[in-house]
Amino acid sequence: MAGSNEVNANECKMAVPLHTWVLISNFKVAYNMLRRPDGTFDRSLAEFLDRKIPANASPVNGVASFDLIIDRTTNLLVRIYRPVPNPNPETASIPSFLEDLSGPASPDPFPVIIFFHGGSFAHSSSNTTIYDALCRRFVSLCGAVVISVNYRRAPEHRHPCAYDDGWTTLKWALTQSWLHSGDTPRLRVFLSGDSSGGNIAHHVAVRAAESGIDIAGNILLNAMFGGIARTESERRLDGKYFVTLQDRDWYWKAYLPEEADRDHPACNPFGPNGTPLDSLSFTKSLVIVSGLDLTSDRQVAYADWLKKSGHEVKLVYREQATVGFYLLPNTNHYYEVMEEIKSFVSSNC
Amino acid sequence: MKREYPDSVTASSGEAAAKGKLPASAQSQEEDVDELLAALGYKVRSSDMADVAQKLEQLEMAMGMGASASTAQVTDDMGFFPETVHYNPSDLSTWLDSMLTELNTPPPPLPTPSRPPPPSSAPSFDPAESSTVTFDPNSISQTDPSRERKRMRTGSGSGSCSSSSSSSLGRGGAATTIGSEPVNPAPVTAPGLQVVVVDPQEAGVRLVHALMACAEAVQQDNLKAADVLIKQISVLASSQGGAMRKVATYFSEALARRIYRLGPPVGPISDPSTFDSFADLLHMHFYETCPYLKFAHFTANQAILEAFAGCKRVHVVDFGIKQGMQWPALIQALALRPGGPPSFRLTGVGPPQPDNSDALQQVGLKLAQFAHTIRVDFKYHGLVANSLADIEPYMLEDESRDGEPEAVVINSVCELHSLLAQPGELDRVLDTVQKVKPKLFTVVEQEANHNSGLFLDRFTEALHYYSTMFDSLEGSNSSPTEPQDPGQPDQVMSELYLGRQIFNIVACEGSDRTERHENLVQWRGRFNLAGFEPVHLGSNAFKQASTLLALFAGGDGYRIEEKDGCLTLGWHTRSLIATSAWRVMAA
Numbered sequence: 016m017a018g019s020n021e022v023n024a025n026e027c028k029m030a031v032p033l034h035t036w037v038l039i040s041n042f043k044v045a046y047n048m049l050r051r052p053d054g055t056f057d058r059s060l061a062e063f064l065d066r067k068i069p070a071n072a073s074p075v076n077g078v079a080s081f082d083l084i085i086d087r088t089t090n091l092l093v094r095i096y097r098p099v100p101n102p103n104p105e106t107a108s109i110p111s112f113l114e115d116l117s118g119p120a121s122p123d124p125f126p127v128i129i130f131f132h133g134g135s136f137a138h139s140s141s142n143t144t145i146y147d148a149l150c151r152r153f154v155s156l157c158g159a160v161v162i163s164v165n166y167r168r169a170p171e172h173r174h175p176c177a178y179d180d181g182w183t184t185l186k187w188a189l190t191q192s193w194l195h196s197g198d199t200p201r202l203r204v205f206l207s208g209d210s211s212g213g214n215i216a217h218h219v220a221v222r223a224a225e226s227g228i229d230i231a232g233n234i235l236l237n238a239m240f241g242g243i244a245r246t247e248s249e250r251r252l253d254g255k256y257f258v259t260l261q262d263r264d265w266y267w268k269a270y271l272p273e274e275a276d277r278d279h280p281a282c283n284p285f286g287p288n289g290t291p292l293d294s295l296s297f298t299k300s301l302v303i304v305s306g307l308d309l310t311s312d313r314q315v316a317y318a319d320w321l322k323k324s325g326h327e328v329k330l331v332y333r334e335q336a337t338v339g340f341y342l343l344p345n346t347n348h349y350y351e352v353m354e355e356i357k358s359f360v361s362s363n364c
Numbered sequence: 365m366k367r368e369y370p371d372s373v374t375a376s377s378g379e380a381a382a383k384g385k386l387p388a389s390a391q392s393q394e395e396d397v398d399e400l401l402a403a404l405g406y407k408v409r410s411s412d413m414a415d416v417a418q419k420l421e422q423l424e425m426a427m428g429m430g431a432s433a434s435t436a437q438v439t440d441d442m443g444f445f446p447e448t449v450h451y452n453p454s455d456l457s458t459w460l461d462s463m464l465t466e467l468n469t470p471p472p473p474l475p476t477p478s479r480p481p482p483p484s485s486a487p488s489f490d491p492a493e494s495s496t497v498t499f500d501p502n503s504i505s506q507t508d509p510s511r512e513r514k515r516m517r518t519g520s521g522s523g524s525c526s527s528s529s530s531s532s533l534g535r536g537g538a539a540t541t542i543g544s545e546p547v548n549p550a551p552v553t554a555p556g557l558q559v560v561v562v563d564p565q566e567a568g569v570r571l572v573h574a575l576m577a578c579a580e581a582v583q584q585d586n587l588k589a590a591d592v593l594i595k596q597i598s599v600l601a602s603s604q605g606g607a608m609r610k611v612a613t614y615f616s617e618a619l620a621r622r623i624y625r626l627g628p629p630v631g632p633i634s635d636p637s638t639f640d641s642f643a644d645l646l647h648m649h650f651y652e653t654c655p656y657l658k659f660a661h662f663t664a665n666q667a668i669l670e671a672f673a674g675c676k677r678v679h680v681v682d683f684g685i686k687q688g689m690q691w692p693a694l695i696q697a698l699a700l701r702p703g704g705p706p707s708f709r710l711t712g713v714g715p716p717q718p719d720n721s722d723a724l725q726q727v728g729l730k731l732a733q734f735a736h737t738i739r740v741d742f743k744y745h746g747l748v749a750n751s752l753a754d755i756e757p758y759m760l761e762d763e764s765r766d767g768e769p770e771a772v773v774i775n776s777v778c779e780l781h782s783l784l785a786q787p788g789e790l791d792r793v794l795d796t797v798q799k800v801k802p803k804l805f806t807v808v809e810q811e812a813n814h815n816s817g818l819f820l821d822r823f824t825e826a827l828h829y830y831s832t833m834f835d836s837l838e839g840s841n842s843s844p845t846e847p848q849d850p851g852q853p854d855q856v857m858s859e860l861y862l863g864r865q866i867f868n869i870v871a872c873e874g875s876d877r878t879e880r881h882e883n884l885v886q887w888r889g890r891f892n893l894a895g896f897e898p899v900h901l902g903s904n905a906f907k908q909a910s911t912l913l914a915l916f917a918g919g920d921g922y923r924i925e926e927k928d929g930c931l932t933l934g935w936h937t938r939s940l941i942a943t944s945a946w947r948v949m950a951a
Contacts, residue, residue, distance in 0.1 A: 028417075033413055033414070033417060034398070034400050034401060034413070036417060036420075037401070037408070037413060037416055037417050037420065037456070038401065038404065038406070040417070040420040040421075040424065041406070041420065041456060043424070044420060044423055044424060044427070045453075047427060059903070059906065059907040059910050059911075060450070060903055060907070062906075062910075062923075062924070062925075063450060063453070063903045063906045063907070063926050064450065064453045064903075064926075066404065066405025066406065066453070066454060067405070067925055067937075068405065069556065069558040069937060069938065069939070070558055070559060070560070070937060071556030071557060071558065072556070072557040072558070072559045073556050073557045075556065081559040081560070081561060082559065082560040082561065082936060082937045082938075083560075083561045084560070084561070084936065090920050090921055090936075092560075092936055092937065094937075116561070116569045117569045117570060117573075141937075142937045144403075144404050144405035145404050145405075148403060148404060342404070343400055343404075344400075345400060
C-alpha cells in the first residue's frame with residue numbers, strides 16, 4: 016500500500032546531498048534490473064555492474080589489505096585489513112601481513128571487527144569498492160583489524176548460509192593467535208554490518224552467546240529486519256527514499272527458506288516465532304538507525320527488545336538520514352556516526 | 365530545471381555544476397572527475413553531476429520506479445532491458461544514456477546476439493575425410509619480411525565498412541606522439557600489491573617470507589645471505605605441499621641462477637635449449653588445462669565478431685598464430701551468422717623455425733580444411749617474422765583492390781610484452797597498427813606488473829601472481845576434499861610453461877628478459893599515447909564468457925570482472941589475464 020498520496024519526488028532529493036542521491040539512485044536503478052519477478056536473479060549482470068577493487072598489501076593511507084580463503088570447502092574468502100602505521104622504508108618491501116599470519120599475540124590490545132557487508136543478502140561482495148572503502152575507514156577510525164566476510168548470497172544460497180559463513184569466520188578468528196591481544200591475550204572481537212550484514216551480525220552474536228563465546232560488541236547500521244505485518248514507518252516511507260516494500264519482500268523471499276514467510280525468526284527475531292534472549296549473555300549493541308529508512312521502526316523495536324531482554328544497547332537514531340549515508344563522507348550523519356562507532360569500540364575493547 | 369540540494373559538509377572537487385560541457389581535452393577531463401564517487405569506482409565529471417542526477421530520475425520514471433512505485437503497475441523487472449548490452453558501468457553518464465536511448469526509441473531489429481561458439485575449442489581435423497576435399501592451394505601463402513622489403517608501398521591496409529557497432533566511445537587520451545620509447549615501463553600507477561592467500565598454514569607463510577628475504581638479499585648483492593636463504597627455502601619447501609611448494613621451487617631455481625650466475629642449468633626451466641623445443645607443446649597443454657587462454661580467445665572473438673558485423677570481407681591478423689587455436693571458433697561463428705559468412709582472410713605471424721619446417725603452413729592448411737568443411741571462403745597468409753617490429757603495413761595489405769574493402773582486425777594474445785625488452789620495438793608495432801587502421805585491435809595480456817625496474821618489486825609481484833596462478837591449477841583439477849594426484853601430465857606441463865616465465869622474470873635481464881608483463885593501467889597509458897582509444901567489451905561478452913567458464917573450468921574460484929571496458933579472468937579476487945579492445949582515435 017502506498018504511503019502518503021502526496022508523492023513528491025523532490026523530497027528525496029532534498030534529503031540527501033547530490034552525490035549520495037546519485038550513488039544510491041544508481042544502485043536502485045541497477046538493482047531493479049537484476050531482480051526478476053519469478054524470484055531469480057541476474058547474477059551475471061550483477062557481477063558485471065558491481066564495482067570492485069583488489070586488495071592491496073601495500074599500505075594506502077595507513078591501511079593494507081589481503082584476501083584469505085579460510086574454508087576451502089565453501090571457498091569462503093575474507094578480506095583482512097590492518098593498520099600499518101609509519102611503514103619503515105627499510106623493511107617495507109616485505110608486506111607486513113606475512114609477519115601477521117605466522118605471528119604471536121600482541122601485548123597491546125586492539126579490536127578486531129568482523130564486518131558483514133550489506134546488499135540485502137543478494138548484492139555486493141567483500142571486494143565491492145563501497146565496502147572496501149568503509150572497512151578501511153573502520154581501520155583508521157578504531158585502529159582495528161577488520162575482517163570483511165565474503166558470505167554466500169541469495170537467492171543461490173538461502174538461509175542459513177550467510178549465518179554459517181559468519182559463524183565459520185568467528186570460529187576461525189578464535190584460532191588465530193595473531194588476532195589476539197592484551198595482557199591475557201584474547202580475541203577482542205566486534206561483529207558489525209549494514210543492512211543484511213547487520214542482520215547477520217545479530218544472528219552470529221546469538222550463536223556466539225549460545226556457545227559461550229565472548230563478543231565485545233555488535234555494531235549494526237540500518238540492520239535488515241522484516242515481518243508479515245507492515246509497520247507505520249514501512250507504510251509511510253514506502254518508495255519515498257530509494258527503498259520500496261516490494262523490493263524488501265523480494266529479498267526476503269530470496270533469502271528465507273522457500274516455504275517460509277516474513278515472520279521466520281531469521282527475518283523477525285523478535286516476532287511471533289522468535290527466541291527470547293533473556294537467558295543468554297548476549298553482547299552489547301550499538302544500533303544505528305536512519306529515520307528515513309522504511310524499516311526504521313523495526314530497527315528501533317529491535318533495540319527495545321534487546322533492552323527489555325536485559326542487554327546493553329545504545330540507539331543512535333538519525334532522524335534525517337537515509338539508507339547508505341555511511342558510504343560517503345559528506346554529511347554530519349557520517350561523521351557523527353563514525354565517532355559513535357569509534358567510542359563504542361574503544362570503550363568495549 | 366535546476367534542483368536545489370543541501371550543501372555537502374565537505375566539498376567535492378571539481379567545478380560548480382555548470383550546464384555546458386567542458387571542451388574535450390584529456391587533461392581537464394581527468395582533473396574534473398569527482399573524487400568522492402571515483403573513490404567508490406564511479407567516474408562522473410563534477411560538471412556532469414546534476415545531469416547524471418537528472419538522467420537517473422528520468423530513468424526511474426520511465427521504469428515506473430517513481431516515488432509511488434509500490435502502487436504503480438507491477439514492475440516487470442525484466443521488461444525494460446531484456447536485450448540491453450551494458451558497457452563500462454563506471455561511466456555513469458554514458459551508461460544511463462544508453463538505457464534512456466533504448467527506452468525512448470523503439471528497439472531496432474536487433475543484430476542477432478552472437479551465439480557462443482560450440483564447445484570444442486580444438487578444431488576437429490579428420491585427415492581421412494579431407495582426402496576428397498580440394499582446397500585452393502593459392503589460399504595459403506607465406507612470406508618472409510626480409511625478402512619483401514623491396515616492395516615498399518605506403519598506404520593503409522584496410523578500408524572501413526558500415527557496421528552497427530554498439531560499443532561506446534571511450535575517452536581518448538592526449539594527442540598522438542610516437543617517439544622512441546625507453547625500455548623502462550610506462551610511468552603510471554599500478555594497482556598495488558594484490559595478495560590472495562589460499563594456504564594460510566604457517567609453513568607456507570614462512571616459505572614466502574624466506575623467498576622474499578632471499579630476493580632482498582640478491583637485490584642488495586648480499587650473496588652470502590642469499591646462499592643461506594636458498595638452502596633454507598629448499599628445506600621449507602620440502603615440508604610444504606601443493607601449489608606453494610611448486611611455486612617455491614621454481615622461484616628458488618630462478619634465484620639460484622641469479623646468485624650462482626655462471627653455473628650450469630640447475631633445473632628444467634633454466635636450460636633454454638631443452639625448453640624451447642617444447643615451448644609449443646607446453647603452451648598447448650596450458651591452453652587445455654586451464655581456462656585463461658580459452659577466455660582470452662573467446663572474449664577477443666566476441667569483440668571481433670561484433671566489429672565484423674555487416675562486413676562482407678574480413679581480415680584477421682594474428683600476431684602470434686602458434687597452433688591457430690583461436691580461429692576455428694571464430695570461423696564457425698562467422699559461418700553461423702545470419703546473412704552468411706564473410707570471406708575470411710587470416711594472416712598468421714610466427715617466428716622462423718630452427719629446423720626450417722613450415723609450421724605456419726601447417727597451421728594454415730588445417731584451418732583452411734576446417735573452413736572448407738563449413739563453407740567459409742578462407743584465405744591464409746603466413747608471415748614469418750623474428751619480431752613483430754619487422755612487420756610493415758604493406759605486408760598486411762589487401763591484394764585484391766576491387767570490390768568491397770576489407771575490414772581488418774589485428775589480434776595479439778600475450779605478444780606485446782616481449783617487445784618492451786628492446787627500445788623502440790613496441791612503438792614501431794603500434795605505429796604499424798595505426799597505419800593499418802584496423803577496425804579493432806584486440807589485445808590480451810597477463811594482468812600484472814612484472815616489469816618494474818626494481819628487482820625486489822618485480823619478484824614480489826611475480827611471487828604473488830604465480831602463487832595464485834598455480835593455486836588455480838591445483839584447485840580446478842581436484843575436488844576440495846581429494847588432493848590432486850601430483851603426477852597429472854597436463855598440470856605438470858602447464859606448471860613448466862609458467863615456470864619458464866618465472867625464470868625469465870627473476871633470472872634474466874636486459875634483452876633476455878622478455879616476460880615484461882604490464883597491467884591494464886599501464887597498457888592503457890601506452891595505447892593512449894600511441895593514439896588508440898578503448899572499445900568497450902560489454903555485458904553480453906561477460907555473460908557468455910561466464911557461461912563457458914562454468915561449463916569447462918570446473919574450479920569454483922574463477923571470476924570474471926569488468927574493468928573500464930575490459931574483461932579480466934582471475935582466481936578468486938585476483939585478476940590474472942585481461943582482454944581489451946582498441947581502435948585508432950578519431951582525428
